Amino acid sequence: MKPPPFSFVAPTSLAGVVEAMAAHGDDARILAGGQSLVPLMNMRLARPDVVVSINRCDELDFVEVTDTHVAIGALVRQIDAERHASIGTECPLLVDALKHVGLPATRNRGTVCGILAHCDPLAELPAVALVLEAELVLTSAGGERRVAAEDFFVTEMTTSIEPGEIISSVEFIRQDPSEHSAFLEITNGGHAWPVGGVALRWAVTDGVCTMAHLAAFGVGSVAQRLTGAENELVGSDLGPEAIATAAIAARSEVDPTGDIHADADYRRHFVGLLLERGLTQGVSS
Amino acid sequence: MTEMHDIEVTVNGRRRQGRVESRRLLIDFLRHDLGLTGAHIGCEQGVCGACTVLLDGRTARSCLHFAVAVDGAEIRTVEDLATPDQLHPIQEMFHQKHALQCGFCTPGFLLTTVEFLEREPDPDEEDIREALMNNVCRCTGYANIVEAVAASAVELRRRGEA
Numbered sequence: 001m002k003p004p005p006f007s008f009v010a011p012t013s014l015a016g017v018v019e020a021m022a023a024h025g026d027d028a029r030i031l032a033g034g035q036s037l038v039p040l041m042n043m044r045l046a047r048p049d050v051v052v053s054i055n056r057c058d059e060l061d062f063v064e065v066t067d068t069h070v071a072i073g074a075l076v077r078q079i080d081a082e083r084h085a086s087i088g089t090e091c092p093l094l095v096d097a098l099k100h101v102g103l104p105a106t107r108n109r110g111t112v113c114g115i116l117a118h119c120d121p122l123a124e125l126p127a128v129a130l131v132l133e134a135e136l137v138l139t140s141a142g143g144e145r146r147v148a149a150e151d152f153f154v155t156e157m158t159t160s161i162e163p164g165e166i167i168s169s170v171e172f173i174r175q176d177p178s179e180h181s182a183f184l185e186i187t188n189g190g191h192a193w194p195v196g197g198v199a200l201r202w203a204v205t206d207g208v209c210t211m212a213h214l215a216a217f218g219v220g221s222v223a224q225r226l227t228g229a230e231n232e233l234v235g236s237d238l239g240p241e242a243i244a245t246a247a248i249a250a251r252s253e254v255d256p257t258g259d260i261h262a263d264a265d266y267r268r269h270f271v272g273l274l275l276e277r278g279l280t281q282g283v284s285s
Numbered sequence: 286m287t288e289m290h291d292i293e294v295t296v297n298g299r300r301r302q303g304r305v306e307s308r309r310l311l312i313d314f315l316r317h318d319l320g321l322t323g324a325h326i327g328c329e330q331g332v333c334g335a336c337t338v339l340l341d342g343r344t345a346r347s348c349l350h351f352a353v354a355v356d357g358a359e360i361r362t363v364e365d366l367a368t369p370d371q372l373h374p375i376q377e378m379f380h381q382k383h384a385l386q387c388g389f390c391t392p393g394f395l396l397t398t399v400e401f402l403e404r405e406p407d408p409d410e411e412d413i414r415e416a417l418m419n420n421v422c423r424c425t426g427y428a429n430i431v432e433a434v435a436a437s438a439v440e441l442r443r444r445g446e447a
Contacts, residue, residue, distance in 0.1 A: 001329060002308060002310065002313075002329075003308045003310075004308065005287065005288070005306065005307065005308055006307050006308060007288050007307060008288070008290065008307035008351065008353050008354070010353075010354070010356075031351075031354060034349060034350060034351070034354065035331065035346075035349055038331075038348075038349040038350065038351070039330040039331055039349060041308075042310075042329050042330055042348070042349075043330065051307065051351075051354075053354050055354060079343070103418070103419035104344060104397075104400075104416070104419070105331075105334070105337060105343075105344040105345055105346050105397070105419065106331060106346065106349070108340075108343040108344060108345055109340070109343075109345050109349070109350070189418075
């Protein structure tokens, strides 16, 4: 189908975007890459009165490495993030996950921040944002506020973003060179839509696991941290028994619902399976 | 009242102007306003790949962009591949390997292949299958398309070395 009529504005600065969002509030939607929004509008599942394009805001097209974080502006396309040298060095988990996002033609246009704003329950990046302790920088006419990823993703297609706000950037923690990470997902045939997956990040000192940040998606209405599994791993030797115990914990702390692609038991099963697989491969490598 | 926008884009090397509604999709602008009917409308949700064009040098689903939002962009469509008397090497290989039947999906496959072989001039079969995974063809069963892309890679490398 074709989208219903709407007004279109393309301010050339973040200030202009914020002004437009303040004027139109809940009736306006941000257009970045459009690879989530436009299909929804074509299907008339989204019918904004006003579309505010940020594609003329060069100031939002930046990657900046600070002492602790990598900041990615709202206009950074997924493909550019995936190929960015500093992101590859500082956030290898993000790059691993980006290779699974959408398809090449949508990664060419879609943005990192756009995926986070869309909050699809089957999106890869919210899980990555959880384990890389991301902070969303939300800008509105009232100023700027920062929201931790764990408070940002509320439920399916719903974040804590308020009318009039835009994600102006997202900041991911820089991974320590000595830590491990892995991203694994299950798909129905290659790179099509995922059924679900896990983002894993952990550290080992003298044979003991000192940090485990684990998250899963496709096992609930929104990506979630697997804190029960994390608790089983931290302090363990990451041996087969510890990993198996963590997988059991992970299966018991998710509450998936089944659908045409996978029933609830299957989803509960794979979250443990991917956890074991990721940790085992990561430890042995 | 319908809101209209004046836009100007470069399509296949030519400056083209248009006056469009905000909701005009790029694929409809190309087909209906500019008469470039090479790119096809399939699913209108980014899945089938029939509407693939090169937008600022990269493949894009033209059904997932508003024309007004790509004002100023450089667009390349399948019409730009051949000259009046000579097919593009990739088209030539699709022809030779019988990589199309009805041809509806072919423009999308061709432009996907253009971008893919620019980045990966010497792919193996698995690389090719992965690159084509998001374009749908309901006629060929894909085997001949994979062969055509492999042959295109060989041919483009040969010409590059010549």
